[in-house]
Amino acid sequence: MTIKKTANSTWSGDIKTGKGSISTQSGALDKQPYGFNTRFEDEPGSNPEELVGAAHSACFSMALSLALGDAGFTADKIDTKATVSLDEVDDGFAVTHIALEVKARISDIANEQFQALCEQTKKGCPISKLLNTEMSLKATLDSAS
Incomplete structure (x- = not known):
């Protein structure tokens, strides 16, 4: 089974x-504005890194819920924060690290088992696997007249 979801972005003008x-x-997002200032200058608005962080934190929380359920537990609450680091590197910019911070309320689980399930989830959630995924590209150039 393949599930496909789409997102679209439009850009006009130079980078700055x-x-x-x-x-x-x-x-959920409908023509949400973004730009250089929201990415590099902390202006209000969205940016690719926060969208990756939102996707990763949401996916991790859901995947942890599944892992807990498989182990016989149900969380009262899972709160996951993903901090995405964008750094300048030799050939431009790169996402160099994602720090996941999880706080959960779960009855009757030992900390050792919780930590093991979190590590398992970190490796296994679909967005965690994203960095190693196959990627395809189709590019079409509309000629400007």
Whole structure:
């Protein structure tokens, strides 16, 4: 079974003064603005790194819920924060690290078992696997007249 979800972004202008918008198939994001200032200057608005962080934290929480359920536990609450680090490297910029911070309330689980399930989930959640995924690209150039 393959599940496909889509997101779309549009960009106009140069890197520093240009503007973009992001939309998702579900409508959770609908022409959400983003730009250089929201990515590099801490201005309000979205950016690719926070979207990756949102996806990773949400996926991790859901995957941990599954792992807990398989082990016979149900969480009262799982709160996951993902901090995505974007660093300047030799050939431009790169996401160099994602720090996951999980706080959970679960009855009757030993800390050792919780830690083991978190480590298992860190390796196994679909967004964690994303960095090693196969990627395809189709590029079409519309000629400007």
